[in-house]
Amino acid sequence: xxxxxxxxxxxxxxxxxxxxxxxxxxxxxxxxxxxxxxxxxxxxxxxxxxxxxxxxxxxxxxxxxxxxxxxxxxxxxxxxxxxxxxxxxxxxxxxxxxxxxxxxxxxxxxxxxxxxxxxxxxxxxxxxxxxxxxxxxxxxxxxxxxxxxxxxxxxxxxxxxxxxxxxxxxxxxxxxxxxxxxxxxxxxxxxxxxxxxxxxxxxxxxxxxxxxxxxxxxxxxxxxxxxxxxxxxxxxxxxxxxxxxxxxxxxxxxxxxxxxxxxxxxxxxxxxxxxxxxxxxxxxxxxxxxxxxxxxxxxxxxxxxxxxxxxxxxxxxxxxxxxxxxxxxxxxxxxxxxxxxxxxxxxxxxxxxxxxxxxxxxxxxxxxxxxxxxxxxxxxxxxxxxxxxxxxxxxxxxxxxxxxxxxxxxxxxxxxxxxxxxxxxxxxxxxxxxxxxxxxxxxxxxxxxxxxxxxxxxxxxxxx
Numbered sequence: 340x341x342x343x344x345x346x347x348x349x350x351x352x353x354x355x356x357x358x359x360x361x362x363x364x365x366x367x368x369x370x371x372x373x374x375x376x377x378x379x380x381x382x383x384x385x386x387x388x389x390x391x392x393x394x395x396x397x398x399x400x401x402x403x404x405x406x407x408x409x410x411x412x413x414x415x416x417x418x419x420x421x422x423x424x425x426x427x428x429x430x431x432x433x434x435x436x437x438x439x440x441x442x443x444x445x446x447x448x449x450x451x452x453x454x455x456x457x458x459x460x461x462x463x464x465x466x467x468x469x470x471x472x473x474x475x476x477x478x479x480x481x482x483x484x485x486x487x488x489x490x491x492x493x494x495x496x497x498x499x500x501x502x503x504x505x506x507x508x509x510x511x512x513x514x515x516x517x518x519x520x521x522x523x524x525x526x527x528x529x530x531x532x533x534x535x536x537x538x539x540x541x542x543x544x545x546x547x548x549x550x551x552x553x554x555x556x557x558x559x560x561x562x563x564x565x566x567x568x569x570x571x572x573x574x575x576x577x578x579x580x581x582x583x584x585x586x587x588x589x590x591x592x593x594x595x596x597x598x599x600x601x602x603x604x605x606x607x608x609x610x611x612x613x614x615x616x617x618x619x620x621x622x623x624x625x626x627x628x629x630x631x632x633x634x635x636x637x638x639x640x641x642x643x644x645x646x647x648x649x650x651x652x653x654x655x656x657x658x659x660x661x662x663x664x665x666x667x668x669x670x671x672x673x674x675x676x677x678x679x680x681x682x683x684x685x686x687x688x689x690x691x692x693x694x695x696x697x698x699x700x701x702x703x704x705x706x707x708x709x710x711x712x713x714x715x716x717x718x719x720x721x722x723x724x725x726x727x728x729x730x731x732x733x734x735x736x737x738x739x740x741x742x743x744x745x746x747x748x749x750x751x752x753x754x755x756x757x758x759x760x761x762x763x764x765x766x767x768x769x770x771x772x773x774x775x776x777x778x779x780x781x782x783x784x785x786x787x788x789x790x791x792x793x794x795x796x797x798x799x800x801x802x803x
Contacts, residue, residue, distance in 0.1 A: 361534040368531065372524035379517040386510045389439055390503055396432040396453075397499045399425035400460055404492060407464045411471055411479060422464070433457060446505055453498045456491050463488045583764035590698065593654040600654075604647050612640040656701060664697045665689055665724070668704060672722060675708050681720055688725035690732045693788045699761045700724070700734050700785070703769075706754045707736040707781050715740025715779065726787065731767075735782045742773045758783075 402425040409418035433454055440450025463482070470479035482488075619633050651657070659667040665687045676683035692700070704722060711717050717740035727733040755771060758781070762769040767785035 361531050361538055364527075364531050364534075368524060368527035372520050372527070375520040376517055376524075379513045379520060383510060383513045383517070385439070386506050386513060389436070390506045390510070392432040392435050392439075393453075393499050393502050393506070395428055396436065396457060397496060399429045399432065400457060400492065400495060403429065403461070403464055404488070407467060411467060411483070414471070419468070422468075426461075429457065429461065446502065449498055449502060449505075453495060453502060456495045456498065460488065460491045460495060463491065579760065579764055582760040586761055586764065587695075590655070597651045597654040600647055600651055605644070608640055608644050608647060612637065612644070615640060659697060659701055663689075664692065664700065667701060668722070668724065671701070671705060671708070672720075675712075676720075679712050681711070681717060684719065684721045686721075686723045686725070690724065690726055691787045692732060692785065696732075696765045696767075696785050696788065699765050699767075700732070700783070702761060703734065703758050703781070703783055704736055706758055710754060710779075711736075711738050711740065714743075717778065727784065730787060732785045732787055733782070734785075735780060737778065737780045739778045742775050742777045742779050744775060745771055745773055755781075 402421045406418055406420070406422035406425070410416070410422075436450055437454055440447050440454075443450065467479040467482055467488075470476075470482070615633060615636050619637075622629065622633075656667050656671070658670050662670075668687055669685065672683045672685050675681070708720070711720055715738045717738035719739045721737045722735070724732070724734045759769045762783045762785065765785055767783055769781070769783045771779070771781055773779040
């Protein structure tokens with residue numbers, strides 16, 4: 340149990356409860372000391388006032404007795420002035436002492452005795468003065484010679500001395516009580532101050548430990564965040580590389596399929612057309628029905644050849660490899676405008692790009708036009724291509740269609756996502772701007788190839 344308590348104190352777990360208990364203890368000690376000191380001081384005040392009234396009573400009785408003797412000896416009225424002055428003081432002192440000793444069980448009898456003798460002494464002085472005033476000199480002399488007044492005065496003096504000694508002892512006791520209270524308060528405050536310092540030390544130690552723990556946790560969290568960010572960055576790079584690889588594989592597959600269609604299907608269609616021509620020449624004069632059939636067959640073969648060429652152009656545009664990017668885009672936009680009856684405005688300038696970047700721009704514009712035909716309901720499309728002020732290639736497709744809110748998640752945005760990945764895979768950036776009723780703007784910026792490339796015959800070119 341002591342070891343557990345010491346461990347808790349070292350760990351600072353009880354710092355706050357200890358500080359709270361210390362504060363309560365200091366409040367209790369201070370309040371108790373204040374109440375004890377106040378009671379002792381009140382008692383000291385009462386004892387001091389009692390001594391003052393006892394001394395005042397004794398002195399006033401002596402002054403009254405002295406005034407009595409002077410008046411009796413001389414008969415002069417001015418000797419009674421001290422008596423008249425002392426009389427109200429004696430009355431006030433007797434009234435205060437009567438109230439004071441009424442609740443004093445130990446010295447109540449002595450106090451009552453002093454009060455009684457003082458009253459009798461005053462009565463004796465008053466009687467002699469009245470006898471003197473009445474001219475009965477023998478009567479007051481006889482009363483004076485009985486020594487009753489002297490004996491009572493001596494008794495009063497002895498009792499008042501006894502009471503003064505008692506009150507002095509009580510004052511010393513109260514003073515000692517005050518000193519003890521102050522000493523205990525000093526010891527208690529010192530002890531509580533020490534405990535407060537201990538609690539403060541433990542609190543600071545605990546705060547420092549918490550700060551260290553918080554710092555360590557922040558470091559762990561930061562390290563984990565850095566690791567996750569690095570992992571996300573690596574995964575993003577992998578996804579971009581994968582997307583680029585898939586796009587490359589897709590274009591390669593399109594090129595292969597285009598070559599096969601050109602070589603195999605083109606040969607079959609050409610052979611079929613030649614056979615149809617030989618049949619027509621050898622049949623000579625034929626019936627109208629046979630001639631119509633041969634004409635229909637020839638037209639079907641021509642349509643198949645045209646369809647083959649269009650499919651090949653969609654899979655791998657031969658114009659891009661043979662004529663360059665600007666010419667290929669011009670052909671693409673003119674054919675789209677003719678098919679969709681949409682006004683096409685083109686501002687195309689030659690740029691220097693490598694083959695994958697040219698194909699990226701071609702596919703971006705092709706996908707943008709597909710979206711215009713499907714969703715935009717536009718009547719005008721503007722396409723611009725050329726170098727920008729920073730030496731990069733800037734391409735944009737703007738339509739005046741219905742537009743949409745880019746912040747709204749749509750299920751038909753895979754084409755836009757594919758555009759963005761293709762542009763970013765070539766080191767560029769794509770930006771989409773649209774709003775309901777305000778059309779759509781697609782912009783892309785790609786770095787130019789250095790040195791500039793000359794138009795060339797590509798190995799992927801597919802002849803018509």
